[in-house]
Amino acid sequence: KTQDTTDVAIIGAGPSGAAAAAWLAQRGLDVRVIERSCFPRFSIGESLLPQCMVHLEACGLLDAAKAGGFQTKNGAAFTWRDRYAAIDFRDKFSSGPGITWQVERADFDQRLIEGARQLGAQVEFDTRVDAFVADPERPRLTLVDANGEQRSLHARFVLDASGYGRVLARLTGLARPSTLESRCALFTHIEGRIDYARYDCEKILIGLHPEHPGIWYWLIPFTHGRASVGVVGDRAKLETAGINDKERLWHFIQAEPMLAELLANAKATRDVSRLEGYSADVEQLHGPGFALLGNAGEFLDPVFSSGVTIALDSALRAAPLVERQLAGEHIDWDSQFEQPLRRGVATFREFVDAWYDGRLPRIIFNDQQIPRIRAMISSVLAGYAWDEDNPFVAASRRRLNSLAEVCTDRHRHNDGKDE
Numbered sequence: 001k002t003q004d005t006t007d008v009a010i011i012g013a014g015p016s017g018a019a020a021a022a023w024l025a026q027r028g029l030d031v032r033v034i035e036r037s038c039f040p041r042f043s044i045g046e047s048l049l050p051q052c053m054v055h056l057e058a059c060g061l062l063d064a065a066k067a068g069g070f071q072t073k074n075g076a077a078f079t080w081r082d083r084y085a086a087i088d089f090r091d092k093f094s095s096g097p098g099i100t101w102q103v104e105r106a107d108f109d110q111r112l113i114e115g116a117r118q119l120g121a122q123v124e125f126d127t128r129v130d131a132f133v134a135d136p137e138r139p140r141l142t143l144v145d146a147n148g149e150q151r152s153l154h155a156r157f158v159l160d161a162s163g164y165g166r167v168l169a170r171l172t173g174l175a176r177p178s179t180l181e182s183r184c185a186l187f188t189h190i191e192g193r194i195d196y197a198r199y200d201c202e203k204i205l206i207g208l209h210p211e212h213p214g215i216w217y218w219l220i221p222f223t224h225g226r227a228s229v230g231v232v233g234d235r236a237k238l239e240t241a242g243i244n245d246k247e248r249l250w251h252f253i254q255a256e257p258m259l260a261e262l263l264a265n266a267k268a269t270r271d272v273s274r275l276e277g278y279s280a281d282v283e284q285l286h287g288p289g290f291a292l293l294g295n296a297g298e299f300l301d302p303v304f305s306s307g308v309t310i311a312l313d314s315a316l317r318a319a320p321l322v323e324r325q326l327a328g329e330h331i332d333w334d335s336q337f338e339q340p341l342r343r344g345v346a347t348f349r350e351f352v353d354a355w356y357d358g359r360l361p362r363i364i365f366n367d368q369q370i371p372r373i374r375a376m377i378s379s380v381l382a383g384y385a386w387d388e389d390n391p392f393v394a395a396s397r398r399r400l401n402s403l404a405e406v407c408t409d410r411h412r413h414n415d416g417k418d419e
């Protein structure tokens with residue numbers, strides 16, 4: 001066994017790892033990113049939110065991402081039965097960019113980590129972190145390379161950006177189940193052959209199953225006619241159809257009229273993948289000599305595409321604190337990192353809850369909304385979930401409750417029935 005040292009060790013080269021690495025390397029710190037796989041590698045999480053652009057700029061990776069020429073995205077469209085509603089992020093309440101991208105993550109993630117490397121971070125692919133010893137000043141990782149060779153890496157601080165690997169949550173016993181219900185996602189990439197005269201490819205399309213309220217779909221167009229499509233729902237429900245996941249995905253797509261029509265000529269370009277039980281949480285987002293970023297800490301739900309935004313937000317909150325701690329300052333990770341990060345996550349959680357219990361669909365499909373209220377909703381959906389000036393951030397639950405009630409009343413009034 002040989003021994004090795006660095007200032008900051010980062011586990012995982014996804015967006016949160018790359019962003020933290022880029023930020024810290026630019027400040028002259030010695031940064032080592034340890035990545036289990038070889039890039040480019042597939043990852044789900046393809047629809048970004050405009051708030052991401054602020055973070056990409058802050059860590060110096062915006063130009064590296066821009067060079068990818070990704071499909072622009074300016075909002076989210078929703079469909080349920082014969083209804084259609086679009087939210088344009090450019091009409092949002094908070095200040096900041098209103099446009100972002102829909103990205104194939106293999107390419108996007110590779111561009112980000114390559115950008116971080118060019119800013120001075122060292123990256124080791126095909127090497128996994130296998131063990132960890134916490135220590136406030138000298139935490140230690142055990143690395144295993146592709147040949148099974150083990151070695152130790154001593155750092156002055158460790159950031160866990162290992163996503164669904166949840167490396168430190170598992171190794172330190174911080175993992176705890178999410179309070180959100182366990183759900184299942186089936187998805188693939190397609191040659192869309194979509195008639196874009198019928199649908200705005202600058203918006204993610206979220207469809208709701210006409211009969212089963214807990215089942216929903218995404219369609220995320222990329223450039224060059226490609227797109228990502230998926231269905232999410234209770235596993236047992238999804239398994240009532242077809243004998244394998246491919247059949248199940250296409251069976252459910254046929255049940256949603258707009259998707260069925262848009263994807264009538266689509267051709268899959270990869271096998272159908274399944275992810276389930278992905279919502280996860282931890283007791284605490286930090287410990288002696290380490291902090292957890294992105295999905296390595298908490299993951300909520302895919303419905304509002306908040307994953308990469310939260311991942312980048314966590315990286316840009318942690319990195320400056322790491323720099324200050326290594327310069328000798330005392331950092332209270334609870335009040336300076338965990339609490340402010342969790343406040344924005346809590347906003348998204350309220351929106352996720354309101355999506356699954358039907359309040360948010362009622363709000364979204366209500367066509368008589370006051371533009372200012374619509375702008376506040378749009379802001380959260382654009383990722384500005386930390387902007388306390390927005391009443392739908394400062395008091396999400398109360399605001400969503402009362403708005404949903406008004407929408408229900410209007411609905412009764414208009415249709416003579418509740419949904």
Ligand code: FAD
Pocket residue numbers: 011012013014015016017034035036037043044045046047048049127128129130161162163164165166167185275278293294295296299301302304305306307308309311
């Ligand atoms: P990741 O991007 O997962 O990167 C973690 C890296 O760590 C990986 O490269 C992995 O190989 C590496 N790693 C793991 N274990 C180890 C180890 N032991 N040693 C070394 N390296 C390791 N988010 C969005 O923003 N938009 C969406 O549209 C969206 N859709 C989603 C759909 C579904 C069905 C699901 C489940 C999630 C979706 N997400 C979406 C969430 C998104 O996938 C994640 O939030 C995001 O990828 C998190 O980034 P990260 O940097 O935390 O981790």
